[in-house]
Amino acid sequence: MTSAAPSSSGSRTFILIAALVAVLLVGAAGGMLINSARSGADDAFPSAESVDVGFAHDMRVHHLQAVTMAGIERDKTADPVLRGFAFDVESTQLAQSSEMAGWLTVWGHPQLPEAGAPYMQWMSENGTHTHSNGEGGTTTGPVQRMPGMATTEELNKLRTLTGKELDVFFLQLMLRHHVGGLEMAQYAADHAAKGYVRNLADKIVQSQESETNLMKSYLAERGAQPLPFP
Template identity: 40%
Template sequence: MTESEHGTADHPAPAEPHRPVRSGRIAVLVAAGVALIVVAVVAFSIGRLSSLGVTTPGDRSADAGFSRDMQVHHLQGVEMAMIIRGISDADDMQTLSYDLATTQAQQAGQMYGWLEQWGLPQYSAEPMAWMTEGGHEHGSATTDATSDLDATAAPAMPGMATEAQLDELRSSTGVEAERLFLDLMIAHHLGAVEMAEAALELADTTVVLRLADSIVRSQEAEISLMERMLADRA
């Protein structure tokens, strides 16, 4: 290493550039990821305990179908929340994304625990069959962000974002990313409410009915909040 690299008493070597913003953001995301894992593990244990003594639903029951499909739906919600959490610095967006991610991870863990306790597969080869077999034809919640996509790319579950939309969100920045996230998450919540309302009509177990009711109430409130946040960014 040369003298200029080491520096001298009269001319000390330049300090390495400080990068607190990036390292701070990474630390926040890592901490949030660890928190989500802890939440999911605890919820899994609670889910198993809460299903003890419950009559085991059948493999094609609405209880099992809802628990499988809502897990998939919720986990995409967690993914979307973590994407915007890594992009936006806005306080309201940071709070919303954290609440969405932890709540939906916790509920997904509960449903995983129920299916384990019931001895049923976690995933179905026929997503949403429990709704159509129960007489519910689910719609496709759309927003301005989804309306111009090829209909053949529409996902099977109501409100689910496509891979193209997730890629667009990942590549967006600033207020544009915040608006896109809110638009997609409102549609996502509308789809979850639709599924939960169907479960309230078709499911039999107390644990599923309670969770479905909680999802309807909490996500309708969050839709109203996100609509206000979207209006603030118009």
Template identity: 45%
Template sequence: MTRSRTNRTYWAAGTGVVLAALFAAGATFATADGSSAPDGSSSARTPALYSPDAGFARDMAVHHQQAVEMSFIVRDRTQDEPVRGLAYDIANTQANQRGMLLGWLDLWGLPKVVADEPPMSWMSMDASGEHAGHEAHEGHAAKPGALMPGMATKEELDRLGAAGGRDAEVLYLQLMTDHHKGGVAMAEGCARQCRTPAERALAQGMVEAQQSELKLMADMLRQRGAAPRE
């Protein structure tokens, strides 16, 4: 792959992410308050405290915050233009999406943190916040020391902050690959279970954009003689 083709690929992936976020942002004003749905029907009531809608908003806001943090770290640890460009796209997009998720919680009059709510518990809830009798997140457990699936541990963040050059690029791409895989599983859960149309649209956009970035990061790792972690 030539450098110009590679840069076009990076630009296309980043543009797709931004367009997905803008689409969901536009839908927010029409549907996040439950007033109307894209098909003209009445949407669900304000989400309950432990509903998938509220749980996803709280958990994904935390999940996104770490992606932003890792992206700022690698920006200062390498001069590689493609990695810095990818990190910028991820930080910008996920910071914007995080703001949307927290804004919905404010709109719904719900807290951003619930002390007795285990991470990911919303994936086994129905729209009213009652247990649905299944474990939708089975097989996507967080690793020891990580809060949610795909998230890096404190030790891994420390390693990233201490690395430089190619080592920082490879570690960032590996950590972000894991992060995206966990994020895709969470977003797929919301796309299935959430009842707020704008939030479902945002979640589906996350799935598509992050799957595209997973392919891009696999290519970038190969270019650096590395591969995603098992």
């Protein structure tokens, strides 16, 4: 079971420390990548159209929304178990997002996709790979909304809730979010060119599958059901 996090002010301190550590780790990772490339141990950095860059861009967007939702729950919940769970999600996905930002910087790409650009183009494989379209169906091309992403209205609603209603809605949104991200992470784990990208993608799959099962049990304990997956 996830342990309870410290008080709200203490949690903020720990999150700041985690962010600083993540930045240091990203810097160290970037240095290792550059040295590896210079020594010939690594191939040319991936192109903008690659699975590696596409995954890093899209998963950063996906992760950063999870960080936002987890921060809301951590600050507002009165449930120590869910405060601890939210803290774990927030700190883990912040660190992973920072790692991906480090890759993108070293590779010479922006840290986020271009505004208005479609998502999941990197999963299209010339129109032969079928994946979720984020709207309840499937497609072989790019999408405008990644699977599992909360809407602006849902995020605004989460901010207004308190008590059990807050906890249940947070779990429902985060569960749907985790399930939506699994498809992208698994594809990157199978198809990315760089071993370190495949490794992180595989870690995301494993951790989010575990957390998905945990959230289902938390919802059941509170007499609630998951949201339909769009």
